[in-house]
Amino acid sequence: MDFQAKNTDEFIVEMQGRLRDNDGCGVTHYNLGSAYVAKGRYVEAEAEFLRAVECSPTLVEAFVQLGGLAMNKGDLDGCLEYNERAIKIRPLFAVPHANVGFVHLQRGEADKAIAALKKAIRQDPKFVQALSSLASAYFMQGELDMSMDYSKKTVEIEPKFGPAYNNMALVHMERGEYAQAKECLDKAVETGFTPHPGMVRELAEKLSA
Template identity: 50%
Template sequence: MKEQYDDIDEYIADLKSEIATNDKCANHYYNLGLAMLSKRDFVAAEEALLNAVRNSPHLAEAYVQLGGICLERGDLDGCLRYNEEAANCRAKFPIPWSNIAFVHLQRGQPDKAIAALHKALKWDPNFVQAKNALATAYFMKGEFKACEETCKEIIKQEPGFAPAWNNLALAYFEGQEYAKAAEAADKAQELGFEVPQGFLEELKPHR
């Protein structure tokens, strides 16, 4: 286990030595991929993770990590494809559905995002990041009340989740509840969220 190692390079060396004696073990390749990701060596991580799925074609977590590497280099198509593969391997795995939704949001396709997020939340109703992405999708569609309600649900569940406060501020603003919008934006900032400067400027006259 990684916890036994003080040094990531020692851990990587041991994994490589295990792989040298058994190059068919998908778990060793997967763990090597994660270790390389922790060093931000995306090329080596990708190679290890591809070896993991060659040896175990249904290793959904490896496809999710490969999707993350694609995202790192701005390849939304690759990110979507790998996460769809992960969801095909394990339909009840909420993370790839949330990642699929993220790609759709990046492409300005909130309806497709909402469909994927409903699947993520079906398998994990407390998945805060997925709920917040749902709030974002509602906002993109102009469904500000639905956005507001979703944000309130998140904040009830996890009061310190800053992105939900930011989304709530945007929803209040669109609903012309400016004092509440300013309060929610302040809370988002207090919790470390970088509220867009343009939005803060719009709030100024209402403070």
């Protein structure tokens, strides 16, 4: 759910009013939690999402949101658990599969990440975050051609997706193609993406050598 700053506070008041009349509506708790996320009120958001799944145990989106909040706290186990619960309820929902893949990627478990991310892409072939993460997972495995292929697929769908250009730069650097790496890194920066300072420094050193 998208919120604009000017109406989020009004929406929160409206949802709070609805819950005073009917506290057992899971969707209303979910909507209120989403508004709290938009305002950065994460503790309150978590409480609302927990209440949402208590009222509506099959409300998949609430489990996904809880997983996202867990990830933000660095709780990878919690993120994995909530998204796996979402998958059990709705196996064909791409987002929790992708989130499971993100967790495995964070843990350095490339094989598991690839398996989960492919499930996400099977359900949503234009899921750019999943495609780009798949490129990262293949890079982690040293499969540079596969990594580059998925990065290219990502920018074909979303030409301004900075992480994909960053992944392409990493592949070029690994191949010793420093001029091409610089071109890709510049494109990443143009999208607003901020590359790792160590990567920028290493590339500058290679180009000046």
